[in-house]
Amino acid sequence: MTLLSTPPIEYSMDVLLKDGGVNTARTRLLRRRSMDTRTVVSATGRRFTVDSFGSGSGFVVVHGSGVTAMNYRRFARRLADGISVHLYDRGGRDGAPGVGLDGDIADLTAVLTATGARKVFGHSYGGFVALEAARALSLDGLAVYDPACAAGGLFPTDFIEPMAEALVAHDTALAMTLLSRGQGAAGALSRLPIAAQKVLARIFFRTPIGRQFEQLLPSVLAEARAAVANTDAARYTAITAPTILAAGAASPPYFRAICDAIAVAIPGSARADIPRATHNAPIAAARALTSQVDRWFRSD
Known part of the structure; x- marks a missing residue:
């Protein structure tokens, strides 16, 4: 996740x-x-x-x-x-x-x-x-x-800096979307249009696991940078x-x-x-x- x-x-x-x-x-x-x-x-x-x-x-x-x-x-x-x-x-x-x-x-x-x-x-x-x-x-x-x-x-690394910019702008739904598209780890969901993925991200953030993930997005970014x-x-x-x-x-x-x-x-x-x-x-x-x-x- x-x-x-x-x-x-x-x-x-x-x-x-x-x-x-x-x-x-x-x-x-x-x-x-x-x-x-x-x-x-x-x-x-x-x-x-x-x-x-x-x-x-x-x-x-x-x-x-x-x-x-x-x-x-x-x-x-x-x-x-x-x-x-x-x-x-x-x-x-x-x-x-x-x-x-x-x-x-x-x-x-x-x-x-x-x-x-x-x-x-x-x-x-x-x-x-x-x-x-x-x-x-x-x-x-x-x-x-x-x-x-x-x-x-x-x-893949192309998503990292755009994700960082989205987090600076406090747009966590976009950050989540860029992460998903960049990794391609969500299968067909990763290939949906950005607007559709942002809607799904906002729905996800309403769940307990989603709220946790949204809070951890800055650490996800930091760890991505360390990993590459x-x-x-x-x-x-x-x-x-x-x-x-x-x-x-x-x-x-x-x-x-x-x-x-x-x-x-x-x-x-x-x-x-x-x-x-x-x-x-x-x-x-x-x-x-x-x-x-x-x-x-x-x-x-």
């Missing part, structure tokens, strides 16, 4: 279609799975909470832009059967200032230390943060899904962790090209395309993805 996470309109429709009040036994089971919460202090001085599902050291989830850890709870609960999944909010949520890439890496390091986890899953911009962190950290496993980074100059600052995929040759670079088969094709470029740079890395999965698959807890993540992180 974001530049660097998931297309918001697509995500809201996904929720309506998949969760629309259907109280299945499976849904009740997922909601009952216990959650433990602890407070972590990063090297930056930031204090934040980590929510852990399941048992054991497990893995840490680094979420995308425009969203919070709360949006990944379904993903965590679906995987928390004999393995633990740790969620936390990156900086810039709840009205707090953003922490930048270095701050994001420091926060992730603090979560790994506090939980004892040695594996990381990153989605979209969170995938970029995870890749950058893995250049310096010693990890036992790394998996990224649709990583939003500029490796090979493959990530370096196009050299060779920087990831420093990663020594077993790495899986995954992309959604139904995501924009540039994510698969980015994964291909990074896979060449990381020794022994593996590529995976997730059938039928869109960019928002982690938030939707799509089984095509969660079954693969479960297999990756249980393999040893």
Whole structure:
């Protein structure tokens, strides 16, 4: 629902279609799975909470832009059967200032230390943060899904400065429209006329997830700029962790090209395309993805 996470309109429709009040036994089971919460202090001085599902050291989830850890709870609960999944909010949520890439890496390091986890899953911009962190950290496993980074100059950038101008003008509907059109991650919706997309954006902003996203648009822009600052995929040759670079088969094709470029740079890395999965698959807890993540992180 974001530049660097998931297309918001697509995500809201996904929720309506998949969760629309259907109280299945499976849904009740997922909601009952216990959650433990602890407070972590990063090297930056930031204090934040980590929510852990399941048992054991497990893995840490680094979420995308425009969203919070709360949006990944379904993903965590679906995987928390004999393995633990740790969620936390990156900086810039709840009205707090953003922490930048270095701050994001420091926060992730603090979560790994506090939980004892040695594996990381990153989605979209969170995938970029995870890749950058893995250049310096010693990890036992790394998996990224649709990583939003500029490796090979493959990530779209034309929308970034027009989006910035729209935010300066306080036109969040236009900013959202430019983001959606620039990424192309909302499928056919991304190709609607600008006026029609602005109407849809305003409708989206009336929903709880939409209000959250609208508030986070400035951080989405800042993270977009950080993600495209370096196009050299060779920087990831420093990663020594077993790495899986995954992309959604139904995501924009540039994510698969980015994964291909990074896979060449990381020794022994593996590529995976997730059938039928869109960019928002982690938030939707799509089984095509969660079954693969479960297999990756249980393999040893």
